[in-house]
Amino acid sequence: MSHGPSASAGAIIRSGHHDDAPYEPVFVGEAKVRLDELVKRYPRKVGALLPALWMVQEARGWVSEAGMAEVAAQLDVTPAYVKGVVTFYTMYNQHPVGKYLIQVCTTTPCHVCGAEDVVRAFLDQTGCGELGVTSEDGRYTVIEVECLGACGFATPVMVNSDFLESVSADRVADVLGRYR
Ligand code: FES
Numbered sequence: 001m002s003h004g005p006s007a008s009a010g011a012i013i014r015s016g017h018h019d020d021a022p023y024e025p026v027f028v029g030e031a032k033v034r035l036d037e038l039v040k041r042y043p044r045k046v047g048a049l050l051p052a053l054w055m056v057q058e059a060r061g062w063v064s065e066a067g068m069a070e071v072a073a074q075l076d077v078t079p080a081y082v083k084g085v086v087t088f089y090t091m092y093n094q095h096p097v098g099k100y101l102i103q104v105c106t107t108t109p110c111h112v113c114g115a116e117d118v119v120r121a122f123l124d125q126t127g128c129g130e131l132g133v134t135s136e137d138g139r140y141t142v143i144e145v146e147c148l149g150a151c152g153f154a155t156p157v158m159v160n161s162d163f164l165e166s167v168s169a170d171r172v173a174d175v176l177g178r179y180r
Pocket residue numbers: 105106107108109110146147148149150151152154156
């Protein structure tokens with residue numbers, strides 16, 4: 001996924017998932033080798049913080065407190081420092097999300113071109129019902145984000161790392177057909 005949306009995506013996501021399973025470390029085996037390679041590129045270990053967090057999110061779909069603690073231990077910083085970074089960047093999910101995280105731009109230019117209808121169509125057709133709620137089948141979470149930088153192609157939508165332009169409400173079923 002990418003990651004430029006400026007809405008507080010992580011802050012509004014709610015889900016029926018729970019974070020009560022024992023934490024399985026991400027940085028073992030090949031992932032640990034990758035992290036060690038990354039760390040070598042920076043003068044200080046903490047330089048690898050953003051990609052390390054990204055690795056956690058790729059592995060788990062979101063960055064839990066335990067994930068932050070693991071990153072902190074790997075990079076010799078405090079969990080509080082890591083949390084400060086995670087909560088600053090909206091590209092990090094602070095709560096579990098569905099298999100497909102659908103981000104719809106609803107900033108003014110897209111809003112006037114019908115972005116709210118696009119959001120409504122996604123909410124209805126995914127079964128999410130509400131923004132930030134993961135569908136019962138665990139597949140989808142829909143959130144609104146601010147300008148995705150494609151204002152001339154309203155309404156832009158991101159599905160995980162895929163960037164889709166000119167999505168209208170009547171194209172939503174077609175889009176969802178690609179993400180089952
Ligand atoms: S306002 Fe929607 S992409 Fe810029």
